[in-house]
Amino acid sequence: xxxxxxxxxxxxxxxxxxxxxxxxxxxxxxxxxxxxxxxxxxxxxxxxxxxxxxxxxxxxxxxxxxxxxxxxxxxxxxxxxxxxxxxxxxxxxxxxxxxxxxxxxxxxxxxxxxxxxxxxxxxxxxxxxxxxxxxxxxxxxxxxxxxxxxxxxxxxxxxxxxxxxxxxxxxxxxxxxxxxxxxxxxxxxxxxxxxxxxxxxxxxxxxxxxxxxxxxxxxxxxxxxxxxxxxxxxxxxxxxxxxxxxxxxxxxxxxxxxxxxxxxxxxxxxxxxxxxxxxxxxxxxxxxxxxxxxxxxxxxxxxxxxxxxxxxxxxxxxxxxxxxxxxxxxxxxxxxxxxx
Numbered sequence: 001x002x003x004x005x006x007x008x009x010x011x012x013x014x015x016x017x018x019x020x021x022x023x024x025x026x027x028x029x030x031x032x033x034x035x036x037x038x039x040x041x042x043x044x045x046x047x048x049x050x051x052x053x054x055x056x057x058x059x060x061x062x063x064x065x066x067x068x069x070x071x072x073x074x075x076x077x078x079x080x081x082x083x084x085x086x087x088x089x090x091x092x093x094x095x096x097x098x099x100x101x102x103x104x105x106x107x108x109x110x111x112x113x114x115x116x117x118x119x120x121x122x123x124x125x126x127x128x129x130x131x132x133x134x135x136x137x138x139x140x141x142x143x144x145x146x147x148x149x150x151x152x153x154x155x156x157x158x159x160x161x162x163x164x165x166x167x168x169x170x171x172x173x174x175x176x177x178x179x180x181x182x183x184x185x186x187x188x189x190x191x192x193x194x195x196x197x198x199x200x201x202x203x204x205x206x207x208x209x210x211x212x213x214x215x216x217x218x219x220x221x222x223x224x225x226x227x228x229x230x231x232x233x234x235x236x237x238x239x240x241x242x243x244x245x246x247x248x249x250x251x252x253x254x255x256x257x258x259x260x261x262x263x264x265x266x267x268x269x270x271x272x273x274x275x276x277x278x279x280x281x282x283x284x285x286x287x288x289x290x291x292x293x294x295x296x297x298x299x300x301x302x303x304x305x306x307x308x309x310x311x312x313x314x315x316x317x318x319x320x321x322x323x324x325x326x327x328x329x330x331x332x333x334x335x336x337x338x339x340x
Contacts, residue, residue, distance in 0.1 A: 056109040062121050063104040069124040070117040075105055078118055086125045093149055093184055095134035095177055099125065130179070135186050137174040138196065145199055146192040151175070153189050156230060160193060160335055161202065169200065190228060211257075211336050212326050214278045217302035218254050219337060220286060221309060221320050223247030229332040242285070242323035243333040249318040251309040253286050254302075256337070261298045261306070270321070271313025274306050285323035288315045 059071040062078070072078045082103070089097045103125065136154045138146045148154050154173045162168050178184070187195065196202070209216050227244035255276050262283070263275035272289040290310025300306060311318045324333045 055112065057112050057114075058107060059110050059114060059116070060105045061108050061110075063106070064121075064124050064128060065101050066104075069103075070121045071108075071110060071114055072116045072118055072121070074116075078103070078121065081118055081122055082125060085122050086129065089126060089129060089131075093133045093135055093186070094131060096132040098130040099128065100130050101125075101128045131181075132177055132179055133181060133184055134175065134177050135184050137176055138192070139172055139174060140170050140200065145171075145196050147176075147184065147186045148189070148192050149186050153192070153230075156332070157189060157193050157196065160332060161196060169202070171196070189230065209336075211278070211282050211324060212280045214257050214280055214282045215302075216256050216336055217258075218256050220253050220256055220284075220322055221245050221247050221251055223251070223319070226317075226319055229334060241330045242287070242321050243337070244319045244321050246317065246319040247309055249290055249308075249310055251318075251320075252305040253289060253307040253309060253320055255286075255300045255304050255306050256284055257282075257302045259284075259300055261294045261296055261300060264292050264294050264296050264298075264306075266312070269314035271315060272307065272310065273313075276300060276306070281327040283325040285321075285325065287321035287323070288312050288319060290318075 057073075059073055060075050060078075061068060062070050062072060082099075087097065087099055103121070136148050136151055137144045138148065138154055138157060146157070148157065151173065158169070158171045158173070161171065223245040224247070225243065226246040227240055229240055229243050231240045253274075257276075257278050259276040259278040261274060262277045263273060265273070267273040267287075270285070270287040272287070272292050274286045274289065274292055274294060276284050276286075278284065286307055288310055289307035290312065291308045292306070293308075294300060294304075294306045309318050309320050315321075322333050322337075324331050324336065
C-alpha cells in the first residue's frame with residue numbers, strides 16, 4: 001500500500017515538473033518573440049524618424065492671441081529677446097510698458113527650408129503692448145498752452161519766457177499720462193517757446209541787454225543758429241552747453257562786453273578757445289576758433305576782435321560755439337543774444 005502511494009506521489013511530482021518546464025519554455029519563447037517584435041518596431045520607428053529628419057526639423061511654432069506669427073528654433077533665445085525688446089521697450093515719452101499677451105509655444109516638425117523669424121515675432125508682440133506715455137503740459141489760467149517731452153524743457157521754457165518778457169508770466173507745469181499716443185502732440189523747446197509767446201501776446205522787444213548787470217554791447221558774429229542750448233546730439237555725450245552760430249571760416253569773432261582774457265589756447269573738444277571774464281561772476285567762452293588774436297591777461301573792450309571762426313576741436317564745420325557762464329554755471333545764451 002505504501003509502495004503504491006509513493007509511486008502515485010512520484011508520478012504527480014514528475015508531471016508537475018514537466019508542466020513547469022513546458023511553461024518556462026513557453027515564457028521564454030513568447031518573451032523572445034516579443035523582443036523581436038519590439039526590435040522590429042523600434043527599428044521601423046527609427047527609420048521613420050530618420051526619414052522625417054532628412055526632410056523636416058523640430059521648431060517651436062509661436063502664437064500670439066491664438067494666431068501663428070512665426071517659428072523659432074531656440075525658445076530661450078526668443079524669451080531673452082522679448083525681455084530686452086518688448087518688456088523693456090523704451091522710446092520717446094514712454095512711462096510704462098505691459099505685455100498684454102504672452103507668446104504660446106508648440107513643438108512641431110517643419111520643412112528644413114523653414115527659417116526662424118524672431119524679428120517679426122517681436123514686432124507682433126510689440127503691437128500687443130499696453131503702453132503708458134508721459135508728457136508735460138504748460139498751462140496758464142487752467143488752460144493748456146503747450147505740451148513738451150520733459151520737465152527740464154518745460155522749466156527752461158518758462159524761465160526763458162519770464163526773462164524775455166521782463167516779468168513773471170502765469171505759467172505752470174502739469175505732468176500728464178495717457179495711453180493714446182495721439183494725445184501727445186509735444187513740441188520742441190524752440191517751437192513751444194514761440195507758440196507761447198504768440199498765444200499770450202508777449203512783447204519781447206524790450207528783452208534785457210545785460211547779463212547779471214554786465215552790459216552787452218556787441219554780437220560776437222552774424223550767422224545762422226545751427227545748434228541751440230540744451231539739445232542732445234550724436235557728437236556729444238551730454239546736452240549742449242552753448243549756442244552754435246554757423247558762418248564761414250575766418251569770420252571775425254567780437255567780444256560782447258568789456259572784460260579780461262583769462263584763457264586763450266587750445267582746450268580739447270573746444271578746440272581753440274578764448275575765455276573772457278566780465279566781472280560779477282560773468283564769463284563768455286568762444287570756441288572752435290581757427291585763429292586766436294588775444295593773450296591771457298589782456299584787457300578787451302566790447303566789439304574787439306579776439307579770434308576768427310573755425311572748426312577746431314570736436315566740430316562738424318566752421319561755426320562759433322558761444323557759452324555764457326554765471327558763477328561757473330552755463331546758461332542759455334539766447335536769453336541775452338539772438339532772441340529772434
